[in-house]
């Protein structure tokens with residue numbers, strides 16, 4: 001009966017190429033979308049063809065039709081596509097003049113194509129499928145439809161879309177499809193899609209009772225329920241402990257500040273679009289930009305604490321840490337679950353260091369991040385050197401400061417012998433970063449922890465320390481956040497674990513299940529004993545039949561369940577079921593508690 005554990009299953013490793021990286025897939029998807037458009041126009045002669053590009057996992061085409069497509073329509077369209085593919089129609093490129101293209105379009109009466117044509121640059125190319133269908137297109141395509149494999153193609157869904165994405169324009173019908181080189185790739189793609197749905201943190205977060213979104217509160221603003229709050233606290237406490245070991249000092253700072261603070265930091269100039277609008281008392285203050293803003297970052301606050309006294313070299317490095325909630329005005333269309341939100345808590349810290357301490361401090365921050373990942377059982381990640389794009393003007397600070405900071409990061413990573421790649425244009429506006437990109441069980445990439453080296457903000461805020469020789473010097477800042485943000489991290493963890501949290505992180509670690517009401521008082525007693533040891537245990541009081549209690553516990557993904565009946569009470573034991581190792585039979589209560597303690601303290605399983 002150990003069917004419950006789903007966290008150890010290994011996905012088969014079939015590589016799925018991305019369209020952007022594969023010329024073959026581009027050709028396949030481009031051509032498949034034309035075949036689909038041809039099939040649609042055969043079955044629905046009134047349908048007008050608009051645009052049909054490839055996307056990362058497939059393609060789509062937008063049609064103007066009097067009636068919306070149904071699931072049944074998709075089936076008949078697919079059937080028609082198979083017929084077209086089997087006719088082995090050649091894909092023929094034809095270059096024409098603008099007038100010629102116009103005439104041909106007028107001949108088939110497709111006004112959308114005229115608009116598309118107006119936006120095209122020479123040469124104008126038409127692509128024909130055999131002799132009866134063509135569209136304006138720049139390619140690339142396969143040579144004949146025979147190169148497409150009907151078993152590697154699937155039409156997925158229909159959605160409404162507006163012409164040119166503009167809601168004042170015509171409402172169109174968009175058909176999404178996917179096409180691969182082989183049927184095996186299609187199967188793997190569908191498996192991952194299904195698995196992603198099963199792991200979706202928005203769905204699981206609701207089922208496990210971790211967080212909610214409420215319309216009256218607003219989009220992108222999660223509310224943490226008791227279980228989710230416990231999870232957050234465990235993560236916070238874990239990192240706080242690690243920080244105490246490494247000499248960090250806790251601080252707390254407000255959620256709003258004068259706009260001037262962010263002018264000095266440069267946020268207002270470089271980052272204003274991502275901030276909530278300023279709160280001003282009246283029209284005049286509004287015009288003079290006198291007012292308060294919600295903080296988009298914690299850095300300028302920690303800088304004020306550093307600056308509140310003249311610092312001596314003896315105090316450095318000074319490592320100020322805060323779980324600081326920040327607010328960013330993300331577009332509402334971009335908000336989805338916990339991975340993009342408008343208010344989130346950064347496990348932030350700013351280290352003020354002497355230039356000669358920079359490398360050692362940077363290495364110790366990387367060490368902390370690696371410790372965090374290990375405890376969270378996140379193994380698959382790579383390091384990205386996020387440098388500035390020299391051609392862009394979105395950065396502050398001198399070339400010299402940037403060169404120094406980028407050099408420091410590169411040399412630290414080389415010292416560690418870590419695998420890394422460079423991301424030009426990925427830097428923060430005030431300095432370069434080392435970002436940890438985590439690859440999850442479904443090969444999706446997420447950015448987690450980050451470390452940044454910054455010579456610019458110390459300059460802008462005129463930070464100093466008194467050096468050993470009595471001369472005032474400028475410190476360097478390191479910004480770092482191993483989690484990135486609690487919201488994002490929890491969203492990623494839910495999906496990576498598929499809701500099966502490791503024992504140390506599970507909001508409810510142990511549930512005691514009395515076989516009937518008679519044994520509830522004893523189950524409560526045992527739960528209380530466990531709680532005294534800091535174990536998050538509860539007795540199930542729902543008074544349901546045992547089978548139902550077990551099913552509920554499994555649905556809630558409780559790591560350890562202990563069944564309590566007369567035999568257990570007599571022998572002072574529990575009949576144990578775990579998610580990690582299945583049914584373990586009867587174990588003495590004291591032994592269960594000891595083993596739980598050890599497993600929790602070592603971030604392991606029961």
Ligand SMILES: [Zn+2]
Nearest residue numbers: 030137138139
């Ligand atoms: Zn094309």
Ligand SMILES: [Zn+2]
Nearest residue numbers: 297298299479
């Ligand atoms: Zn910062």
